[in-house]
Amino acid sequence: MEKFWERVRARSVSGEGIGREDALAVLSLRNDAIWRLLDVTETVRRRFKGDGIRLCAIVNAKSGHCSEDCSFCAQSRRSSAAIAKHPLLSGEEIFREAEGAKERGAREFSIVASGLAMRNKEELTCIGDAVERIRTELGLETCVSLGTLSPPDVEYLLSRGLRSVHHNLETSRSFFPKVCTTHDYEEDVAAVRAAKAAGAWVCCGGIFGLGESPEDRVELALTLRDLQVDSIPVNFLNPVPGTPLEGRRELTPMDGLRIIAMLRLTNPTREIIVCGGREANLRDLQALMFAAGATGTMVGNYLTTAGRPATEDLHMLRDLGLTPRS
Numbered sequence: 001m002e003k004f005w006e007r008v009r010a011r012s013v014s015g016e017g018i019g020r021e022d023a024l025a026v027l028s029l030r031n032d033a034i035w036r037l038l039d040v041t042e043t044v045r046r047r048f049k050g051d052g053i054r055l056c057a058i059v060n061a062k063s064g065h066c067s068e069d070c071s072f073c074a075q076s077r078r079s080s081a082a083i084a085k086h087p088l089l090s091g092e093e094i095f096r097e098a099e100g101a102k103e104r105g106a107r108e109f110s111i112v113a114s115g116l117a118m119r120n121k122e123e124l125t126c127i128g129d130a131v132e133r134i135r136t137e138l139g140l141e142t143c144v145s146l147g148t149l150s151p152p153d154v155e156y157l158l159s160r161g162l163r164s165v166h167h168n169l170e171t172s173r174s175f176f177p178k179v180c181t182t183h184d185y186e187e188d189v190a191a192v193r194a195a196k197a198a199g200a201w202v203c204c205g206g207i208f209g210l211g212e213s214p215e216d217r218v219e220l221a222l223t224l225r226d227l228q229v230d231s232i233p234v235n236f237l238n239p240v241p242g243t244p245l246e247g248r249r250e251l252t253p254m255d256g257l258r259i260i261a262m263l264r265l266t267n268p269t270r271e272i273i274v275c276g277g278r279e280a281n282l283r284d285l286q287a288l289m290f291a292a293g294a295t296g297t298m299v300g301n302y303l304t305t306a307g308r309p310a311t312e313d314l315h316m317l318r319d320l321g322l323t324p325r326s
């Protein structure tokens with residue numbers, strides 16, 4: 001076992017990242033080994049990212065009526081969840097949401113729209129205008145999550161001041177057909193590659209607790225490493241009534257920490273941002289997510305579920321001696 005810890009520490013501190021077998025071993029560590037694990041992940045996080053924590057916020061700019069059937073999503077065609085559905089907000093409405101996010105402490109703001117891909121030029125122009133205004137008037141970094149954007153559309157948004165493109169792979173290639181049947185994993189991978197090729201900062205991760213195996217979790221982590229994504233958002237299922245996964249609660253708070261730690265050790269130099277489902281899944285262990293390797297978190301509400309007040313997250317950072325950064 002000592003050799004395991006030595007190898008895990010050396011390979012992650014070097015920036016190379018641990019391999020598949022060690023990543024699986026991290027996911028199966030007993031609860032009483034968590035503290036030793038957190039000692040390693042905390043060291044790795046500080047080495048590559050210091051004590052600054054990224055705080056981002058989102059607006060659900062276009063909600064519901066999605067053509068896709070992602071099993072976890074309240075906006076999917078398979079969902080009968082009672083959520084607010086609306087067409088794309090106006091540029092002014094998006095800007096006001098960004099203003100509120102800045103007041104709550106966010107340094108990065110993401111405009112999210114449901115759907116496989118935003119292709120409508122009028123909608124893209126509206127988002128481009130909002131991006132430019134948020135960047136210049138509020139000084140926030142901007143991100144969009146608009147599905148499988150084409151390379152010219154990414155280039156257009158970058159020309160308006162956009163920094164990041166978000167597009168999740170959600171889970172492993174092997175498990176994806178059990179999560180979504182309306183499009184192919186390779187379309188998502190191609191969109192991620194295209195955003196990277198266009199020069200965007202790429203934010204790409206997934207959601208855990210869908211019924212995937214430890215092998216699937218590691219497969220996703222290694223795919224993200226191969227794609228050299230810049231930032232890995234980590235979501236945990238918070239099942240919404242009316243979705244196919246309603247009632248499924250399989251992760252313990254310790255499982256959540258093991259997943260964050262495995263991502264930190266497989267992708268030591270990347271940002272890891274803990275997003276949706278953190279309150280429901282990490283519960284009282286939320287503050288330990290940074291020791292487990294998270295370098296950021298989302299503040300405020302999520303797409304279709306409520307987050308806790310941002311003031312509680314700012315207090316948590318202060319209590320831990322951590323500071324927000326861009």
Ligand code: SF4
Nearest residue numbers: 066068070073076114
């Ligand atoms: S996750 Fe995105 S693509 Fe999938 S159903 Fe929800 S909004 Fe549509």
